[in-house]
Amino acid sequence: MTGNDTLTRNEARAAREVYRDVLVELLGKDERQVCLDSDTGLFSSTDWGAASERYLNLGIAEQNLMGVAAGLARSGRIPFVNTMSTFAATRALEAVKLDIAWNNLPVRIAATHGGLSAGHLGSTHHSLEDLAIMRLLPNMTVLVPADGPSTESLLRAGADLPGPVYLRLGRGATPDLPPSAEPVRIGVAQRLRQGADVTVIATGPHPVLAAVETAEDLAGDGIDVAVLNMHTVKPLDHEAIVEAATRTRGIVTVEEHWAAGGLGSAVAEVVAELGVACPVRRVAVADRFAVGTGGHRHLLARNGISSAAVTEQVWRLLG
DSSP states (O other), X not given: OOTTOOOOOSSOOBHHHHHHHHHHHHHHHOTTEEEEEOSOSTTTTOOOXXXXXXXXXXXXXXXXXXXXXHHHHHTTOEEEEEEEHHIIIIITHHHIIIIIITTTOOOEEEEESOBTTTGGGOGGGOBSSHHHHHHHSTTOEEEOOSSHHHHHHHHHHHTTOSSOEEEEOOSSBOOOOOTTXXXXXXXXXXXEEOOSSEEEEEESHHHHHHHHHHHHHHHTTTOOEEEXXXXXXXXXXXXXXXXXXXXXXXXXXXEEEESSSSHHHHHHHHHXXXXXXXXXXXXXXXXXXXXXXXXXXXXXXXXXXXXXXXXXXHHHHXX
């Protein structure tokens, strides 16, 4: 992506819908694959064709869902588990940890309504802890697509991984990255913009959009901002972070997550071990519950996830 490219803002699709359509195709080609649903409604009108017997709706019983997935995986199947992200990361955590991660089983957890995207349902459905929890589990791969096309790319690539995968998806449609962006590869940060002054590292659709908008705005002030889409939170691209820490004056991280334990913490851990003088500033939800009900963009702005917040941190970093 060049400095003049912008994110496309039309005909975008919701990542969870892209996931659904690609999953139907995958199950049609691989009889080992099974779709386990928790009555999400995502597949209510889906025609599975020959794979119809491999779609199982187990109801709203997330811990049981994970246990069944582990049993099927142990028996040679490749389960795709569907639930909301906060339920996958908290309600079903024990089963994810002990049944799936401990046994290093090939279960793909498709967690929809990530971050604040279920804001219309209230605080009980906010998911601001899942990246911290999932990246701590040994054997777990943690993926956060920034748009529909990258959802497809990461889903296809993750389908062949030997261990468990956590795929964090939003709820509504978000802008696609331009076709000129680098291909998405698991474990490799996607460089969206070159820059020599500051590096902004973002994960997730709205944080990536905020990062690119900040870089475009600051270019008019002569500030050269590099932007990395860290779609893989685990395994983290250490090489890209080291390059940012040693070649630019500082790093700003952006995520739709609590500040503790998420992408910002992961990046700070890498920088701290380097022993170089590189400040890391985090744009994330503060250490409080995001109280209230409302639309996704409203809650993002209310909780400080915006290009204005990223711009402020860049200027503070530059002094």
